[in-house]
Amino acid sequence: MSTLTLPAPAKLNRLLHITGRRPDGYHTLQTLFQIIDLCDQLTLTARDDGVIQLVNRISGVADDDNLIVRAAKLLQQASGTRQGVTLALEKKLPMGGGLGGGSSDAATTLVGLNTLWQLAFSLDELATLGLQLGADVPVFVHGHSAWAEGVGEQLTSATLDTPWFVIIHPGVSVSTPAVFQDPQLTRDSRPITMARALQGGASEWRNDCETVVKQRYPAIAEALDWLSQHAPSRLTGTGACVFAAFNNAQTAHTVAKAAAPYGSAWVARGLNTSPLHDALGC
Numbered sequence: 291m292s293t294l295t296l297p298a299p300a301k302l303n304r305l306l307h308i309t310g311r312r313p314d315g316y317h318t319l320q321t322l323f324q325i326i327d328l329c330d331q332l333t334l335t336a337r338d339d340g341v342i343q344l345v346n347r348i349s350g351v352a353d354d355d356n357l358i359v360r361a362a363k364l365l366q367q368a369s370g371t372r373q374g375v376t377l378a379l380e381k382k383l384p385m386g387g388g389l390g391g392g393s394s395d396a397a398t399t400l401v402g403l404n405t406l407w408q409l410a411f412s413l414d415e416l417a418t419l420g421l422q423l424g425a426d427v428p429v430f431v432h433g434h435s436a437w438a439e440g441v442g443e444q445l446t447s448a449t450l451d452t453p454w455f456v457i458i459h460p461g462v463s464v465s466t467p468a469v470f471q472d473p474q475l476t477r478d479s480r481p482i483t484m485a486r487a488l489q490g491g492a493s494e495w496r497n498d499c500e501t502v503v504k505q506r507y508p509a510i511a512e513a514l515d516w517l518s519q520h521a522p523s524r525l526t527g528t529g530a531c532v533f534a535a536f537n538n539a540q541t542a543h544t545v546a547k548a549a550a551p552y553g554s555a556w557v558a559r560g561l562n563t564s565p566l567h568d569a570l571g572c
């Protein structure tokens with residue numbers, strides 16, 4: 291097997307609480323990550339000359355900064371393998387939208403190359419490597435919806451409901467560092483247990499970044515206010531995407547169609563296991 295074509299799914303933060311700030315400035319979080327069936331697609335072709343080659347560039351991202359190139363180099367270095375890879379990424383997920391596409395692309399690279407290069411790293415080892423690339427990489431490496439703590443790396447698998455989500459990208463780009471630096475950000479939410487999060491009603495199912503993000507980006511506030519007329523709606527991550535859950539596909543498609551004035555809209559199904567892991571049988 292010298293070529294693998296694999297999905298890199300997106301995630302939603304069904305809730306996101308900020309519980310504190312570490313001495314290094316990073317914020318401690320509690321979040322419920324849900325994997326969804328909206329995916330990028332990555333084709334990895336093994337090569338024996340050690341070269342890591344990217345065939346299609348992402349506009350605005352230097353090749354050496356592309357998370358799939360960084361993930362492949364990291365794994366090559368960690369394993370000492372002399373093998374290389376040609377990487378072809380079909381990008382469907384909006385960048386910087388809080389859907390975790392870049393992190394998921396990196397995770398698919400790590401998990402896919404582990405198979406292609408026959409390295410036998412465990413998922414825990416790959417997740418630890420992936421954390422160097424971004425806080426959201428470990429959940430995609432483990433491939434299950436999860437309760438996350440710390441900066442998102444302390445994971446407990448969780449089984450969530452699997453509704454159809456309407457996701458709207460209001461077309462603005464959110465600066466994650468600016469949101470986390472905002473003096474008005476709520477950063478003292480009381481830590482809760484996973485059981486409480488899963489049972490919790492509307493008061494727990496909130497995103498602490500939302501107030502600050504709505505103030506800074508009126509287009510996001512407008513999309514949230516509009517979507518909230520149809521179902522309870524929230525921001526994912528630090529945005530820019532907002533989402534709401536529906537219990538049937540038809541209603542979700544009707545709402546997504548009507549969302550056009552507020553941005554690009556998608557319908558995606560909530561999942562508990564990652565299509566990446568389904569594809570590899572792991």
Ligand SMILES: C[C@@](CO)(OP(=O)(O)O)[C@H](O)COP(=O)(O)OP(=O)(O)OC[C@H]1O[C@@H](n2ccc(N)nc2=O)[C@H](O)[C@@H]1O
Pocket residue numbers: 303315316317318319387388389390423424425426441442466467470526527528529
């Ligand atoms: C908050 C989440 C939830 O999923 O947002 P999204 O990225 O998905 O929107 C993520 O954990 C984001 O993690 P990650 O994507 O690795 O964050 P980065 O872009 O590297 O963070 C940019 C900057 O935001 C701040 N930052 C980020 C994460 C965190 N837990 N505390 C922070 O204070 C830091 O200043 C950091 O330098």
Ligand SMILES: Nc1ncnc2c1ncn2[C@@H]1O[C@H](COP(=O)(O)OP(=O)(O)O)[C@@H](O)[C@H]1O
Pocket residue numbers: 348351355356357358384385386387388389390391392393394395527529530
């Ligand atoms: N393969 C990649 N796909 C997406 N973004 C990437 C990739 N490689 C590097 N990046 C950079 O990572 C940033 C965050 O990407 P992404 O994970 O899509 O957003 P978010 O963290 O908001 O969910 C992008 O704005 C881009 O500059």
